[in-house]
Amino acid sequence: AQKLVESGGGSVQAGGSLRLSCAASGSFYTHYNMGWFRQPPGKEREAVASIEHDGTTTYADSVKGRFTISQDYSKKNLYLDMNNLNPEDTAMYYCALRFGTSIDPLDWEDYNHWGQGTQVTVSS
Secondary structure: OOEEEEEOOEEEEOOOOEEEEEEEEOOOOOOEEEEEEEEOOOOOOEEEEEEEOOOOEEEOOOOOOOEEEEEEOOOOEEEEEEOOOOHHHOEEEEEEEEEOOOOOOOOHHHOOEEOOOEEEEEEO
């Protein structure tokens, strides 16, 4: 079974940076998406970024130019480099995985493997 474990969250001041990591284990099929999603306090889950098996990336408008998603294919590790953080980025961040081709890589309902989450708090 696939298992995802996030790390790297923490508290940072506005304008700061963090790097989230997601260690994945288990079998991977040829076609897949891995993504980062977040849930701000009191709000619904929202997409952050996704990367496909071929390296294609997709970002939510709110993080374009500030966040970068990447993957170490040999280790199946997923990363999210977050720069110029602002208080609106405060949320629980989740790593997710789906297999097969995706119509909308930012649709969290298409993902069926999830990590436990890591908290990111940005103070002003």
